Each structure stands twice: as structure tokens, then as C-alpha cells.
Amino acid sequence: MxxxxxxxxxxxxxxxxxxxxxxxxxxxxxxxxxxxxxxxxxxxxxxxxxxxxxxxxxxxxxxxxxxxxxxxxxxxxxxxxxxxxxxxxxxxxxxxxxxxxxxMPLKVRRGCYKRSKNTMIHTTVTFNLVNDGYAWRKYGQKEIINSEHPRQYYRCTHKYEQGCKATKQVQMIDDEPSKYMITYHRHHTCSNSQTPCHIILDSPSPKENSVLISFDTNPLIKKKQVSGFSPSLTTQKPNNRFPSLIFSSDCYTTWDPFTQSSKVPLEPLSMMSYGLDMSTSGYEIDDMILIDNFGVPFSKLCS
DNA sequence: TTGATTTGACCCAG
DNA sequence: CTGGGTCAAATCAA
Structure with a gap:
């Protein structure tokens, strides 16, 4: 080859x-x-x-x-x-x-496993169970003590194909039945998610029509703040050329699995084909720069 | 037929 | 010992 x-x-x-x-x-x-x-x-x-x-x-x-x-x-x-x-x-x-x-490494007997400890955990509360862009497969449900609602357990659909160890737990909040507590464990390492990439403005000043697209689609990845950029927020340019763009101060360094600091990107370039459909949005972009997870531009889409 | 869900069993951590 | 996380056979659905 x-x-x-x-x-x-x-x-x-x-x-x-x-x-x-x-x-x-x-x-x-x-x-x-x-x-x-x-x-x-x-x-x-x-x-x-x-x-x-x-x-x-x-x-x-x-x-x-x-x-x-x-x-x-x-x-x-x-x-x-x-x-x-x-x-x-x-x-x-x-x-x-x-x-x-x-x-794969054999589980000698069913239920024999090492309980997760020290894993990356992220909890969020939603009003409805919207599609978060990943393919999940339910593998269990448990009644939880002192909780009215059972907890549901999901794993990544691509667990066996790609070794993706991401899991999530979904539980309805007792006091607020319309809300769900969703707890994510581990990052996705699969390439089959549908998560859209983040669109990151290149400059704190919206006058320049230059857009960075980061293929780091995982919101759980530890991010490093860069001075001079305002914190992440969703905003809209006055002339509506960039609706609901995410102005982000995030830059991604590499991920070190030992220190759990960002040293090696968890979800590299493979996400690039997902979720980006500027062509149908009807908005103009004067200059678009693609960056990889290291924040390095690797090509220009249009100019 | 194949992939997803259900559900009881199993085992670990606290 | 108990609660909670995971496994996997049985079942369901497309």
C-alpha cells in the first residue's frame, strides 16, 4: 500500500x-x-x-x-x-x-471487572434526552436506593469494534421529573460519532471574517485557557454572517494519559467529516482555516 | 437475520 | 454485607 x-x-x-x-x-x-x-x-x-x-x-x-x-x-x-x-x-x-x-482480554466470569476509579467524569443535567451525537447502547438498568427513578447504563456502541470505553448513566432527577442527570465516564476513542465540530472564532475581534474549526469534538477534553481570548460563549454577529458561532478561548494541547493533562488529543482529525455543513447554511465565510487538535492549521478551505 | 433492549446474575468497592 | 456497575442470555423490533 x-x-x-x-x-x-x-x-x-x-x-x-x-x-x-x-x-x-x-x-x-x-x-x-x-x-x-x-x-x-x-x-x-x-x-x-x-x-x-x-x-x-x-x-x-x-x-x-x-x-x-x-x-x-x-x-x-x-x-x-x-x-x-x-x-x-x-x-x-x-x-x-x-x-x-x-x-479482547477475557473477563473470566460474568460481572467480573475492575470498578472504574479515577476515570474522567462529567455530569450534566438536561430537560430531555436529546441526541448528544454519540451512538449509545443500553446495557443495564438499576433501581437506586433512596431514588424514585432507576438509573440506566449506556456504553458506546463501538466498544468492541474500536475499543471505545465511553459510558454514560442517565437518571431522572427525583425532585424535578422533567430533568435528567447524565453522567459521562471516559472519553470516546471511536471515530463513529456524529458530534459536530466546534467552530471557534480565530480572533476576539469579530471584525475579521476568519474562522477556526477545531476537530476536537469532545467537550470533556481538558482545555487550556489562553490569555487574550474571552471565555467560551455562544453569540451572534451583528450582521448575522455567523449565527450562533461558538467564540472560544480554548486551545488544545496534547494529552498525557499519565498525568491526565492534555498532551495527546483524544479525538483526532477523524472527526473532521462530522457536523460541518456550511454550504447549506446560506452564510458567507471569507476565510476558513482548519486546525488539528494541536491547534495547527493544516489547510485552507476557502479564501 | 441482525442489532438493540431487558433483566437477573455476578462481582467489586466501600 | 450491601449498593452499584457490568455481563450476557433471553427477548424484542426492524
Whole structure:
């Protein structure tokens, strides 16, 4: 498989694939470093687990990128097959969720698991159960003591395909039956969400029609404030050229799974195709710059 | 047929 | 020991 043989239209997929693999490389390097320090691994098993899940997600994302490539079907994988035994790496097997699931670390018995501790948790209250852009699958419901309403448990639909460990819990608030408490655990590492990307104004001054689009779609990612920018808010330009744009002061650094600080982006470029449909909005944009999760512009859409 | 939901069982953390 | 989070077989729905 030669990247250089890809048509120009696949250049964007090439960038996406490279970013996915780069993220995987960073995480793998980190894991390798951790393995050399068993005491750190032991005291940070959860993070270790997270990093593994993210690496699994990276592979899934990369495969998705390849498959979405226009000339994917023309790509020969003979060489790959030659390097493995005939029973390994069969594409049909990879497509089979049950097979992938069977290959994952075994839970010896049902219900045998390590309870989440130290995971990234985010709680929100909503009036209705709106689609948050991710594909969730309900896996449980429990009556909770001292609570009128049961708690429902959801996991990411792509848990087994892409190793995404995101879960959420939904529970109706007792005092306010029209409201739901939604608790999110862990970040999505899958590439199949429909979450729209954030549109971030490049400048605190709305006079410039320059827009940054960040592909960091995960609101849970720790963000770093940059001086000179006003805090995030939803606003509208006076001339209605940018309706309900999110003016954001956020910039994203890389995500370090050990310190849980942003060092490696959790949801890289793979989100780029989701939710952006300026063409139908009827609004003009003079200049649009795409940035990756590192805040680095990588192409200009229009000028 | 396949994917989603329901629900009782199972097990861990406190 | 108990409450809560997860698993997985059974069931449902498209």
C-alpha cells in the first residue's frame, strides 16, 4: 500500500491516517516507558487501561479512514496477508464484532471487572434526552436506593469494534421529573460519532471574517485557557454572517494519559467529516482555516 | 437475520 | 454485607 499512489482526493484521509497512527505511536511509547517502571503501572492501572483502549481505538480509526478512502477497494493487502498465517487477520473476522470481542482480554466470569476509579467524569443535567451525537447502547438498568427513578447504563456502541470505553448513566432527577442527570465516564476513542465540530472564532475581534474549526469534538477534553481570548460563549454577529458561532478561548494541547493533562488529543482529525455543513447554511465565510487538535492549521478551505 | 433492549446474575468497592 | 456497575442470555423490533 503506497500512500503516494493515493489520488489527491484521498489526501485528507492520508493526513487523518497519519495523525491516528502518530497518536498511537505516542501512546505506545508512553506504554513502553511505563512498562519499564512497574511501580507506576501498578499505581495507575486505570490510566494504563485507558491508554490501551485508546490505542485500540486508534487502530479502529485508522482502518475506518482507509476504508472510507475512495480507492480503498483498489488497495492490495496481499503483502499483509503473506506476512500472517492464513487464519490470522482475515478481513471478515475483523468485521465480526463477536470475533473481535472474543479476542479482547477475557473477563473470566460474568460481572467480573475492575470498578472504574479515577476515570474522567462529567455530569450534566438536561430537560430531555436529546441526541448528544454519540451512538449509545443500553446495557443495564438499576433501581437506586433512596431514588424514585432507576438509573440506566449506556456504553458506546463501538466498544468492541474500536475499543471505545465511553459510558454514560442517565437518571431522572427525583425532585424535578422533567430533568435528567447524565453522567459521562471516559472519553470516546471511536471515530463513529456524529458530534459536530466546534467552530471557534480565530480572533476576539469579530471584525475579521476568519474562522477556526477545531476537530476536537469532545467537550470533556481538558482545555487550556489562553490569555487574550474571552471565555467560551455562544453569540451572534451583528450582521448575522455567523449565527450562533461558538467564540472560544480554548486551545488544545496534547494529552498525557499519565498525568491526565492534555498532551495527546483524544479525538483526532477523524472527526473532521462530522457536523460541518456550511454550504447549506446560506452564510458567507471569507476565510476558513482548519486546525488539528494541536491547534495547527493544516489547510485552507476557502479564501 | 441482525442489532438493540431487558433483566437477573455476578462481582467489586466501600 | 450491601449498593452499584457490568455481563450476557433471553427477548424484542426492524
Amino acid at each position: 503506497e500512500f503516494s499512489s493515493w489520488p489527491e482526493s484521498s489526501a485528507i484521509n492520508r493526513i487523518k491516517a497519519i495523525q491516528e497512527l502518530t497518536q498511537g505511536q505516542i501512546l505506545t511509547d508512553w506504554l513502553q516507558e511505563m512498562i519499564g517502571q512497574p511501580e507506576k503501572v501498578e499505581s495507575n492501572l486505570e490510566l494504563f487501561d485507558d491508554a490501551l483502549a485508546q490505542i485500540i481505538g486508534v487502530f479502529g480509526n485508522t482502518v475506518s479512514v482507509f476504508k472510507s478512502s475512495s480507492n480503498f477497494n483498489n488497495i492490495s493487502f496481499n503483502q499483509t496477508h503473506d506476512m500472517t498465517s492464513p487464519n490470522d487477520c482475515d478481513d471478515n473476522m475483523l468485521k465480526d464484532t463477536k470475533y473481535v470481542k472474543a479476542m
